[in-house]
Amino acid sequence: MLEQSYFRKTDEIIEHYGRKASSLIPIMQDIQAEYRYLPGELLTYVAKEIGITEAKAYSVATFYENFSFEAKGKYVIKVCDGTACHVRKSTPVLEALWKELGLSKKKHTTDDMLFTVETVSCLGACGLAPTMMVNEEVYPSMTPEKALAVIEELRGRG
């Protein structure tokens, strides 16, 4: 069970967008912005409040790659795997991160909740390929070594 504060916050968000079916996506976005993920319980709650079925809400939430039901780490690392980054060797960068953090295609977040590694299809910075983003900051021209150095630095920050 989530704490009551989660539901209070969600109520505020729902009030802001209005109790209607078309508010679903903006509400989910705001919840995810607040908690860095979309807690399943809140999705169920939102569906009931705005008058749609839970199955419908789940359908929308799973359609978009952006929504995650898993709690994400403090640092969300997005490795770009768009065409430009891919041909300039983004895969070794991703694999180096996975290896270093003990993650995989199925496991995205470290147990200490510090790092989440995911791939994105394009960050819109192809000139800087291969690129990577940590939360809102862009890291250009990555190599496996550079990526590991970033991890070291972030670990230092805690």
Place this chain on the structure above:
Amino acid sequence: MGTITIDGRKVEFTDEKNVLSIIRKAGIDIPTLCYHSELSTFGACRLCTVEDDRGRTFASCSEEPRDGMVIYTNTGKLKKYRKMIIELLLAAHCRDCTTCVKNDNCNLLELARRFGVGEVRFQNYREERPLDFSSPSIVRDPNKCILCGNCVRVCSELQGVGALGFAHRGSEAMVMPAFDREIATTDCVNCGQCRVFCPTGAISIRDNQEEVWAALADPTVRVVAQVAPAVRVAVGDAFGLTKGKSVMGKIVNVLHRMGFDEVYDTTFSADLTIMEESAEFLDRVKNGGTLPLLTSCCPAWVKFVGEQFPDFKDNVSTCRSPQGMLSAVVKEYFRDPEKAEGKKTVMVSFMPCTAKKMEAKRANSYTEGEIDTDYVITTTELIKMIRTTGIDFAALESEASDIPFGFGSGGGVIFGVTGGVTEAVIRRLAPDHSKETMDSIAECGVRQEGFIKEFSIPYDGMDVKICVVSGLANARTVMEQVKSGEKEYHLIEVMACRRGCVMGGGQPRLAGLKDKGARAEGIYKADNVSVVKKCDENPMIVSLYEGFLKGKEHKLLHNETFCSS
């Protein structure tokens, strides 16, 4: 209004909403897997694609007809497309057709045969998924799902439940309840309409045939059958008999041959239901009880009330359903050691309904700690059981059901169609059984077309306002109007499946519009030929109340507590 040219022949159209309906009207069975006239148009399967005179192709289900259109339905290009679509669907499909429960009426298999798909050249890359056996009513096999979305639409559009939805995207798309939970933990009301609309074996009936065969083979067990009204009009056509015609006599015969010791008729307990429910209704009206009274025969509806309108739990009649009443009465009857003859009694009920399987397991379906109904067998399973025996069903003589619970009035028979319960209640309240009275009741509005029927009847100086609903989405509409105070009724009859039990989730599928009419007609015909029209004139009912049932009415015929599932 206008004319279109289909394969070189001119066809007139009036208000058809799409080109597909006109093609069908012209006598061409254009293939589809996802189109259904009662559901919204989805356009997923693309099998109904046709070609116009400029070589442009489009899905005929999603195209509005225009005057002067020229289309072709069977060009070489289209045949190739269709065959390829089927081949691709089969590639991502669990193809255990030889042992699949739906192989006798699978639309996908039928189309594969029709288009002569001889080989599947592609590999199945879909991850194998576990089956969902959580529900007592239906089984979900995601490996057989072709993503036509019929179940998703029927559940939300016709039933107003929405327990199923699409999840994920692209090649990972799947149909599932929210968070991939087991179906039994959702708002699913067990109506089984998803299974009726599912073109493959992805959703099927939870099968209980084996348990019944085992009971029949056990010499220490007395196996008792009860047969619901809607079953008798949906079995015949599987054996080449007239669609919709009642074959109750043959069913009784075949069940005796299978080894059932007693075969009773659920119309008998439908009469009991009317006796009890009309008494309850009058009591509530006269003594200021909770109104409107909501009927309790349909377990899917009862579950729907419990989950969606919990404030109305007290409005639901305390009467057990006809299945529940007859099972409780029969079990009590054979509890007498003299009647029991040292045998254990097993009650098997033959129903048009998948939700009855859930009702039988409900906490309030027990008497003296013993389950009332041991097994529920749907019409679809009954047909399979008859086939197993190899008995020539069509050639069987009619047999009468056994006494003392094998005789019901016409009022009990019409329980199988929407409005039947209400009509039987009105008959009960009527002073006599003359033909004029019966005809005037039939014409009071209870048999009118439509899924929400409102009318009123005069009774004892008051105007009794009644609403008869079928289809749970319609029931939701009515209940919301009642909740807001916009509408007021004394009695609301709800059957979860549109048109009532004749179109229940356990009935043979691929019914088509013609069958829908035929089954209801068969029910009314069976009523027409019944000697007794009113439950209170059924001599078996009268003697039951005076004898065996005395003092036990509440224990056997009513629910102590409300249970939604």
